[in-house]
Amino acid sequence: MSILGGHLLGLEYLSPGQIANLLDLAEQAASGGLPTDALRGRVVANVFYEPSTRTRTSFELAARRLGAEVVNFDPERSSVQKGESLVDTALTLEAMGVDAVVLRHPSSGAPHLVSRHVRCRVVNAGDGMHEHPTQGLVDLLTVRRAFGRVAGLRVAVVGDMLHSRVARSAAWGFSKLGAQVVLCGPPTLVPRELEALPVAVTHRLEEALEGADVVMALRMQTERQLGGFVPSLGEYHRLYGLTPDRLRLARPGALVMHPGPMNLGVEVTPEVAYAERSLVLQQVACGVAVRMAVLYDLLASPEPTPVELRPVSRFELALSGSGRV
Amino acid sequence: MEALLLAGARVLDPATGLDAPGDVLVEEGRIAAVRVPPQPQARPAGLPTLDLTGLVLAPGLVDIHVHLRQPGETHKEDIQSGTLAAARGGVTTVVCMANTKPAIDDPTVVAAVREWSRTASVRVYPVGAVTKGLEGKELSPVGSLAAAGVVALSDDGRWVQDAGLLRRAMLYADSFGLPILQHCEDPALSAGGVMHEGTVSARLGLRGIPRSAEEAALARDLVLAEETGAHLHVQHVSTAGSVRLVRQAKERGVRVTAEVTPHHLILTDQCLEGYDPNFKVNPPLRTEEDLEALLEGLLDGTIDCVATDHAPHAPWEKMPELDRAPFGVVGLETLLGAVVTRLVYQRGWRLLDALAKVTVAPARVLGLQAGRLQVGGPADLVVFDPQAEWVVRPEEFASKSRNTPFSGWTFRGKVLGTLVGGRWAYADPELLRRQLGACPGKILETEGDRGPQKSPRDFWGGPVEVGP
Numbered sequence: 001m002s003i004l005g006g007h008l009l010g011l012e013y014l015s016p017g018q019i020a021n022l023l024d025l026a027e028q029a030a031s032g033g034l035p036t037d038a039l040r041g042r043v044v045a046n047v048f049y050e051p052s053t054r055t056r057t058s059f060e061l062a063a064r065r066l067g068a069e070v071v072n073f074d075p076e077r078s079s080v081q082k083g084e085s086l087v088d089t090a091l092t093l094e095a096m097g098v099d100a101v102v103l104r105h106p107s108s109g110a111p112h113l114v115s116r117h118v119r120c121r122v123v124n125a126g127d128g129m130h131e132h133p134t135q136g137l138v139d140l141l142t143v144r145r146a147f148g149r150v151a152g153l154r155v156a157v158v159g160d161m162l163h164s165r166v167a168r169s170a171a172w173g174f175s176k177l178g179a180q181v182v183l184c185g186p187p188t189l190v191p192r193e194l195e196a197l198p199v200a201v202t203h204r205l206e207e208a209l210e211g212a213d214v215v216m217a218l219r220m221q222t223e224r225q226l227g228g229f230v231p232s233l234g235e236y237h238r239l240y241g242l243t244p245d246r247l248r249l250a251r252p253g254a255l256v257m258h259p260g261p262m263n264l265g266v267e268v269t270p271e272v273a274y275a276e277r278s279l280v281l282q283q284v285a286c287g288v289a290v291r292m293a294v295l296y297d298l299l300a301s302p303e304p305t306p307v308e309l310r311p312v313s314r315f316e317l318a319l320s321g322s323g324r325v
Numbered sequence: 326m327e328a329l330l331l332a333g334a335r336v337l338d339p340a341t342g343l344d345a346p347g348d349v350l351v352e353e354g355r356i357a358a359v360r361v362p363p364q365p366q367a368r369p370a371g372l373p374t375l376d377l378t379g380l381v382l383a384p385g386l387v388d389i390h391v392h393l394r395q396p397g398e399t400h401k402e403d404i405q406s407g408t409l410a411a412a413r414g415g416v417t418t419v420v421c422m423a424n425t426k427p428a429i430d431d432p433t434v435v436a437a438v439r440e441w442s443r444t445a446s447v448r449v450y451p452v453g454a455v456t457k458g459l460e461g462k463e464l465s466p467v468g469s470l471a472a473a474g475v476v477a478l479s480d481d482g483r484w485v486q487d488a489g490l491l492r493r494a495m496l497y498a499d500s501f502g503l504p505i506l507q508h509c510e511d512p513a514l515s516a517g518g519v520m521h522e523g524t525v526s527a528r529l530g531l532r533g534i535p536r537s538a539e540e541a542a543l544a545r546d547l548v549l550a551e552e553t554g555a556h557l558h559v560q561h562v563s564t565a566g567s568v569r570l571v572r573q574a575k576e577r578g579v580r581v582t583a584e585v586t587p588h589h590l591i592l593t594d595q596c597l598e599g600y601d602p603n604f605k606v607n608p609p610l611r612t613e614e615d616l617e618a619l620l621e622g623l624l625d626g627t628i629d630c631v632a633t634d635h636a637p638h639a640p641w642e643k644m645p646e647l648d649r650a651p652f653g654v655v656g657l658e659t660l661l662g663a664v665v666t667r668l669v670y671q672r673g674w675r676l677l678d679a680l681a682k683v684t685v686a687p688a689r690v691l692g693l694q695a696g697r698l699q700v701g702g703p704a705d706l707v708v709f710d711p712q713a714e715w716v717v718r719p720e721e722f723a724s725k726s727r728n729t730p731f732s733g734w735t736f737r738g739k740v741l742g743t744l745v746g747g748r749w750a751y752a753d754p755e756l757l758r759r760q761l762g763a764c765p766g767k768i769l770e771t772e773g774d775r776g777p778q779k780s781p782r783d784f785w786g787g788p789v790e791v792g793p
Contacts, residue, residue, distance in 0.1 A: 109647045162527075268555060
């Protein structure tokens, strides 16, 4: 029985049970419990419209370890340069026999768009400022390994929430598994509207760090400074940078995470990033196992059930109104 | 030209408050008589007659915010297809925006649009640009545009950002009696945004357009309108704050009018959940709270009328990723159904009051001789079944484009026929069954006597069998 059933578009759409089962499957993958020929004859296409090293490489390794073929589609040197649309690119790959499209794209919702047009599986490998679900699963697995559980932990996410797909997936994943999530950063990057997610929002770092079991620093994209979101990276570091001093506010033994790539001296200092309680490298290590679990779940059953094309959400008018003509 | 008797309909005229069964006689393209109650004895034998019992006969709809895309973007729409879409929606008068390519910023372009409109299905009134090329830099030749026949000025799609320029444009345009239609949006606040900035955009990871982008721009424009005394018309109001601003301005006596689109009265930002570009509009769909304020503003007259902002885009243009797709939806063919369903069936409005917002009210905003049922006036009429349910099927649109947010929806209020100047611009086959009298075949004939309004297209998409 497949856990995901269709595509992996975001952790928002998964139940706590689905997430927990995927993490179990990832543990199984990590301990060599999945057959190395489970995906023999299957083709996975990495379609990355943005540069990526770790995500793309870990998907490729994951697919190969399960016996799948991998094609790396490079939009920079392809028909996309000739004006081909995203949907056409996906349909073309599907027509060539691709079983799963792993999509990284700068537009939020791009995998949703593709999933409405193709019947092969779609895995969101990061869409715009929306979600990065496999990274979210990696973060969950890392924490679950370190603490033996996720429920009941306090997780502080510090940084540019507004533009971060990693943070959105983490917020959904941790809260669905019963952790308490608090988001922190300047109001320009952590707007109050984010309370629409199951999280608390604060603009004071001390408040966020207090009693935290896990502190996740988000990458501060240097171009954000130019957009006028913060006056300078230096000021950002003074207000929100994670330093050993500040981490003392967190619970003793609190662990530090960063989805990478890091800007040392901006969101974290090297002392924090490379300290013993940093999980940064463990995070990377979980990456392949999680992606094996996802690909295995979507593609391993002998004949994956055809995916229902997702209907566009509609908000129909009720016609039983009070009016009379 | 043949005379035609439209018999036994429920005759509605929001301009006079008429709502009663009656007969309407059309002669020489004009309304020759309105007989309330119906007078069967006064129906001469041999006069082509349609029995409209159970149907509504009302002034044709007036839509003062339409993009016909001609010249320049006729793959999206042209005057023929756009006005045929209007006719199918019961709309007999459209006001078309200036953001064509080239823009309607020159009397020769106005003349061209008017020339192409001679064979259109419905009446077309062009709007001229406020600034040359809609660039917001230099005033367009307002006097020449007025002489060429524009009914208003607008850089629709773009806010006239330079306050000094807008102020001069208002003073100048007012001397020609031309209102300025403003798309209020401060790009400094909206840049890069694709939807309403709020909890949904935060969750979906989409860049937001805050309410202030509209309200700050509107507030400034109201100040200028108040100072100059010129007529400012606010296009597609979308927020509760804008409704408040317009209401306060009207209380102070500012010459301001406002419109709202059907989609802003029905849909909210939650529709973006599936990242479907058919819900991407500018101004963006807001929240339930805004929507309620818009309905209230429409009811109390703060917002004068409903206009569609019919903005056709080819399917391939509306298919890419949400942030790359253009803004806009089509609206002409769903206008009546949306208004009747929303205002009358859901909100309990009187049909007469709902129709006022799409007939006489928009006509008054721009001072058009339209939207009323006047003896001696042009026979621009719509026949519709207020109860009939119908499903929105974009593939059946007369418009060249399909980008409706209401695909698959069921509306009530179905257009069965549209008369423009006494000629059928659109007629549903249902009307064939309603012919009375001795002249079968004459009433619904599309060929022969259509004169300059004749459309090269067949209104039914194929040869019409006229029954015995």
